[in-house]
Amino acid sequence: MALTPPIPRELINVGFGTEIIYSFVIILCSLIIYFGTKELYELSSYKGIKYFRQAFLFFAIAYFFRSFIKFILVYFNTNELFEVSPRILFGLFGQITLFIFIYFSSMAIFYLLYSVMWKRLNKNKNNIYLFHILAFIISTISILSRNMLVYIGLNVFLLFFVIFIVSLAYNNSEYKKKGHNMYIIYVLLLLFWILNIFDVLIPKFFENIKLIIYLASCGIFLMIFYRVVKKTGSN
């Protein structure tokens, strides 16, 4: 077993602090959304609320593991998680964490999509199992290929797929006439989620606009959080 390297200076500078604050804000918003809607679901047993809540629970879990990946990247002063050998204990933890991160982030996207689409799709319980299988396949391919471009490619494909499905739903929706903009917020949420994945896998890629991406992501989560709190009466 290799000796662990000394803690680098990057770990204690503002950059890593910003990462922690950013993750904390998103995790907090997601958990408040999840727990704040608990009573509405318990009373109504409405499936749309159930999938919506679970999507944000998965976002919270994914962001928690994202923070751990960021820690490993800073700790080993590397740009890619795959550069850290899985034979080193931290490298192995990194690979497992990446698997969990990809799995839960994919599930968050699937559940958010399903929360707005479940009434239009075949009301088959197997859809949920299909999401788990798909998320597992995406995670496994990403880890086994040890190629970040494969995972990024899968997510870009997922984004276009989501935009296609959401635009179909929007065009057939009665809400279109009412001027609702939640579909746009959902697409923006997914877009910034993909940018976050780029940021996790290739930290140098968005070096100059990282803060803008973080602020925009926080803004979207806070917007949804605000709407949830307003509607549920912040219980």
Added chain:
Amino acid sequence: MVKRGKIDIIKDILIVIRDNNNHIKSTPLLRKSNLSSERFSTYLQDLLNKNFVKDSHDQKGERFLSLTDKGFRFIEKYKTIIEFIDEFEL
């Protein structure tokens, strides 16, 4: 006439019970709920299972239905639930 959803039907049944001094027999409840007897039985069983409604007997030994605290809470939160579903297009 707009078709009622499951949540609307539950709310309507609970409101009928509440507006009847929280004490009603199942036959007048069936009549006031505007449902077929088969659907009414399904909904009533669902409400009993979810503990929105409780089944009791009065001094004459006759069966009647009344709301539980959870049933009152549902009526209180009904508008919030509907607005939430509408807001997030769920």
